Amino acid sequence: MDSAGHVVGIFGGSGFYRFLDQVEEVAVDTPYGAPSAPIRLGEIEGVRVAFMPRHGDEHTLPPHRIDYRANLWAMREVGARRIVGPSACGSLKPELEPGTFVLCDQFVDRTRGREDTFYDGPRTTHVSAAEPYCPELRSVLAASARDLEIPVVEGGTVVVIQGPRFSTRAESRWFASAGWDVINMTQYPEAWLARELELCYANVSLVTDYDVGLEGMPEVEPVSADAAFEVFAQNLDRLRALLFRAVPRIGPQPDDICASALASAIVHN
Numbered sequence: 001m002d003s004a005g006h007v008v009g010i011f012g013g014s015g016f017y018r019f020l021d022q023v024e025e026v027a028v029d030t031p032y033g034a035p036s037a038p039i040r041l042g043e044i045e046g047v048r049v050a051f052m053p054r055h056g057d058e059h060t061l062p063p064h065r066i067d068y069r070a071n072l073w074a075m076r077e078v079g080a081r082r083i084v085g086p087s088a089c090g091s092l093k094p095e096l097e098p099g100t101f102v103l104c105d106q107f108v109d110r111t112r113g114r115e116d117t118f119y120d121g122p123r124t125t126h127v128s129a130a131e132p133y134c135p136e137l138r139s140v141l142a143a144s145a146r147d148l149e150i151p152v153v154e155g156g157t158v159v160v161i162q163g164p165r166f167s168t169r170a171e172s173r174w175f176a177s178a179g180w181d182v183i184n185m186t187q188y189p190e191a192w193l194a195r196e197l198e199l200c201y202a203n204v205s206l207v208t209d210y211d212v213g214l215e216g217m218p219e220v221e222p223v224s225a226d227a228a229f230e231v232f233a234q235n236l237d238r239l240r241a242l243l244f245r246a247v248p249r250i251g252p253q254p255d256d257i258c259a260s261a262l263a264s265a266i267v268h269n
Contacts, residue, residue, distance in 0.1 A: 006252040007041075009080030009199075010243060011071070012053035013087040013186065013206075015232040019051040019240070020044070028074035032115075033067055035074040045248040050080045054186060063163040063185035069115055072193040081253040082137055082200040084246070085190055086239055088232045089158060089182040090166075090211035092175055098231050101150055101242070102182050102205040103138045105131070106157040109188040113162075116189035118196050124267040127196055134258050137202035137250065144246040150238055156181035158205055160188035172213025183211050200258040206239060208232050 010019060020042035027038045040051045054071060055061045075083060089102065096102060109116075119125035138154065145152035159175045161167060163185035167175070175183060182205050194201035208231040212221075253259050 006081060007048040007050050007079040008247050008250050009050045009052075009075040009083035011083065011085045011190065012051060013085075013232075014055060014059065015088070015229050016086060016236060016239065017053040017057055017059070019243070020049060023051070026078060028077050030070045030073040030077070032069040032073060035070040036061055036066060039074060039078050041078065044244055047247050047250065048079070049247060050075060050078050054190070064111070064114065066186065067115075068190050068193050069118065072190070072197055072199070076197050076199060080199070082134070082250055083194055084137070084141065084202055084204060084243065085187070086204040086206065086243075087184050087186055088208045088228055089184040089205040090209050091182055091207045092159075092172070092180055092211050092214065094210075094214065096153065096181060096207050097151075098207050098209055099151060099235055100207045101145055101152045102156045102158075102207065103141055103152065103154050104158045104182070104187070104203045104205055105133050105135070105138065105155045107132055107187050107191060108157060108159040108180060111160055111162045111188055114189055116192060118193065125262065125265050126267065127261050127265040129192065129195070131257060132191055132195060134200035134202050134256065136254065136256060137200050140249050141202055141204060141242065141246050144249065145242055148238070148241055148245060150242060153181075156205070158182045158184050158187050158203065160184055160186070167211060167213065169213045172211045174213070176211070176213055182207065195258060195261050198259050198261045200253055200256070204239065204242070206232060206235055
């Protein structure tokens with residue numbers, strides 16, 4: 001597969017603030033303000049990579065204060081058409097143990113007040129959200145994880161909460177009873193805004209803990225930020241290995257559901 005000339009974007013999550021050593025730092029102006037951090041451009045086996053820590057270089061942006069629109073716009077400005085968004089998450093199922101990588105194919109939005117569209121009018125646009133993640137990009141990540149013998153689940157639903165607080169036990173039981181798999185604070189609107197820009201986006205949810213309402217096992221201790229960060233740090237090398245394995249396999253954007261998202265979405269008078 002000819003991968004010359006295209007750019008793969010990667011957002012770093014909690015605990016993931018640096019990726020490549022040899023980089024060019026690029027500051028990008030956007031109509032939505034400054035992104036979380038300058039983009040670092042580098043290469044993996046000849047494929048250009050654009051990396052940005054979504055919480056900022058020093059984790060100064062909590063989930064509800066991230067300018068997701070600026071971040072996605074900046075990625076597109078440097079040429080990224082295919083984006084991988086790793087993130088820490090809590091497990092809502094006993095079988096999804098800490099250390100498991102979940103490649104989500106659905107999200108449920110439980111956030112509020114976040115700027116979550118590029119289309120505020122006067123042009124009215126309704127983009128389909130039936131399949132919000134890129135299936136081809138997810139398959140590449142899954143195959144790469146299996147090659148490295150990383151525990152991976154291909155497919156799953158992430159429920160995205162507002163943060164910065166964690167869930168109550170009642171909320172967590174509610175989410176688990178709905179059949180959802182993992183819980184996170186940043187996947188919405190990040191994944192969705194990529195679709196509105198007709199970019200491919202795939203998530204890698206790294207399970208750091210069991211959420212507090214999980215049933216069918218001894219009572220789960222409430223998660224702390226320190227504990228979640230510790231598990232993420234323990235698995236950061238595996239995440240890096242996965243990305244180094246996957247990026248050279250990610251080709252230019254095909255003519256898929258991501259690239260054609262606006263084809264039938266714009267309302268014409």
